[in-house]
Every structure is written in C-alpha cells, then in structure tokens.
Amino acid sequence: MLVYPAIFIEDGSYIVVSFPDIPEAMTQGESIEHAYQMAEEVLGLVLEDKKDFPKASTISTVQNDYPDATIALIGIDLAAYRRKYHSKTVRKNVTVPEWLSDMAESERINFSQTLTEALKLKLGV
Template structure:
C-alpha cells in the first residue's frame, strides 16, 4: 500500500455536529463539533481504518462523489500512513542486538544510551 493516500469525504451538518463519511471506505465515519474538528477527526479515522489494510480501496473522483451526494460538501482528505503509524504506534519495544564487546564497553564508559543511539541511527538510515 502506498504511504500517501487521498480520499474524498462528505461533510454534512447534522444538528450540533458535522458528520463525515468516506464513500470509498464505508467503515470510516466520524463527526466533529465544528468543520475544523471534523476535518481533524476525518484524518484520524481514515488512518485507523486503513492501517491494517494490505491494499487501499480505489478512490473515487470528487465529481463522482458530488454527483452521488449533491446535498453534502465534498473535500479531499489526505493521509500519510507512515506519519500516522509514527504518531499512534510509537511505544518502545525491547529488542536484542549484537555488537562487539569492545564497542559495548567503550559506549558504557561514555554513558551512551543504547536505545536512544539505535533509534537515532535507524531514523537516520531510514530517512524518517
């Protein structure tokens, strides 16, 4: 699945709330107290629903959605799935690594935090 996805969403005022639905991703629906909050919630729910999908659903065009839902406002909602995963799935996990004994001793003498150093090195290597 591509890391950056864009889907059209419908926005509809319903009493005190703005309802948001993604016709191409039916299980992705949410609401907000304002249009700004509804937009923020739309990004979150889209990430939540798509995070475990192996293949993203095909996105319709804005004009197709507008024809199907003429009484609703339509906007494109984009999400970077890699950024979403970093934001919501960043708990630390324990992992074992193997390094030369002399390097471990030298790092310990310098009070280097192994977890922090490995995290920084991996982020640098992966350009994230």
C-alpha cells in the first residue's frame, strides 16, 4: 500500500486535488466524495508503471506549505488497482511435459485457471 498526502482546494463548483510529491497527479471532483474517488484513480494511473516511488511528505509539511487547503491521505494498493483496471486476459502459449498434460486433462483441470492461480501464488498477489 502506498500512501501520499493530497491537497483538496475548492474552486467554484469543483474540488481540485493535487499531490505535492507527484506533480503529474492532478484531478477534480464535483463533491468531496467524488474528488476523493478521483484522487485514488489518478494516483493509481500515475504510479502503476513506476518501479521507484517518490517519498511521501509528512502531513504537517504539506499543511504548512498549503495552510488554506484541506489535506487528506490517499492510499493505493497497486495490485488491486491493476486487477480492477487491467483485468483483460491474454493468450499465452506454454509447454508442459506430455505425461503431465495427459494427467491434467484426465482430471479435467482447467489449464488457464491453474496457471493463473500458480502465478498469483508465486507473485504474492
């Protein structure tokens, strides 16, 4: 889980959300609930392909830098984000020993499901 402080500023009929530690992550919402939801989504979108993540500022530092803004912590579970937004399946061609394939087919084992389960276990997701 990654957690970053976000700045919420009312701007007319919208609430603008930005992240001091991740300048490219900006969004807005029509209500505080919508702005919070959009903040989670934009955080996932910006961070999903990164390997190194910026260090999060403390809430007190951000509050001092933006005294008129509302500060909230936004958390993102990138594994859950990827499952939600990138759940399209892809075809993979795999090779297994013939005897193992025969045994699995006789037991009516779904190869795709078994490979998916094994990969999730191996990757800890």
